[in-house]
Structures are given as structure tokens and as C-alpha cells.
Amino acid sequence: MKIYLDVCCLNRPFDDQTQDRIHLESETILIILTRCQIGEWELISSEVVDFEISKIPNDERKLKVSILYSLSQYRISINSPIEKRAIELEKIGFKPYDALHIACAEKGNVDVLLTTDDELLQKALQNINKLKIKVENPLKWLTEVIKDEYPKDES
Numbered sequence: 001m002k003i004y005l006d007v008c009c010l011n012r013p014f015d016d017q018t019q020d021r022i023h024l025e026s027e028t029i030l031i032i033l034t035r036c037q038i039g040e041w042e043l044i045s046s047e048v049v050d051f052e053i054s055k056i057p058n059d060e061r062k063l064k065v066s067i068l069y070s071l072s073q074y075r076i077s078i079n080s081p082i083e084k085r086a087i088e089l090e091k092i093g094f095k096p097y098d099a100l101h102i103a104c105a106e107k108g109n110v111d112v113l114l115t116t117d118d119e120l121l122q123k124a125l126q127n128i129n130k131l132k133i134k135v136e137n138p139l140k141w142l143t144e145v146i147k148d149e150y151p152k153d154e155s
Helices: 007-014 020-037 047-054 059-069 080-091 096-107 118-126 138-149
Strands: 002-005 042-046 074-076 112-114 134-136
Touching (some): 002 096, 020 138, 042 096, 047 059, 047 074, 047 096, 096 112, 096 118, 134 138
Parallel strands (some): 002 042, 002 112, 042 074, 112 134
């Protein structure tokens, strides 16, 4: 399975863990990264992620996010078709970086782009038929994957 994590996801384990949602999403992202690290799944990334990480102002956080990001097996380089697709996505309301993430994820033929960005999730849901990939919250997505992995309890 090919998974694309946006920078919101890579930052999540370093956010305020006293909030239940943030804590649950953080644990979920760490589970996903572990599965990528052991080779069960493939973490796909892009130059967009490279750029966004380079703009993190806190050097300690930037280093921590970079360590998580280093688990990526493959990075998508931005080219003309990706730029063209991102422009199409911007025209239907996606923010520029979100449009680039989606375009890169589509180019990488990922199974899912994971994000904790509620605005991106809402926009993706509104435009589900115009996207070539699934965009999901990591907690919701992993819950579904785990449910499908284990047979139903017959008791």
C-alpha cells in the first residue's frame, strides 16, 4: 500500500499532546510510519514536503519532522504535468500547497493521501469525483484498515 503523508501529519506527533484528538492522531501516524518502516506499506513523498519542512521555523521541530520524513521510500519531483494538475485543483478551490500535494500523490499512484487539515479534508470530500486518489484523516483511515485486516469476532 502506498501512503502519502502531508506535513500536517508529520508535525502532529510534536503538537500539544494534551488534546485528545491530537494525541490519537499522533499515535495513529506513528503506527502508520512503523508499518512503513518495517516494509508493510510504502511511504511516498514529494518536493512539496521537502519545501514545507525547510520552512519550519523551529530548528528542533524541523529536525524531528525530518527524521520522520526520512522514512519515505520515494519522492515525487514536481514537473509540468504536476504543475498543470495543481492549477486545475486550485481552480476548484484547493489552496496552492494542498493542490500540489494532491497532484504529487496522484502522480505517485498512492492509495491514500493522509492529512489532519480539516479544511483540506472538507474540500476533498466536496470534490471527491474530481480527485484520482483518496484523501483521509489518518485516524479514520487506519481504523477502517484495521477493521478490514481482522476477521469479525464470531462470539
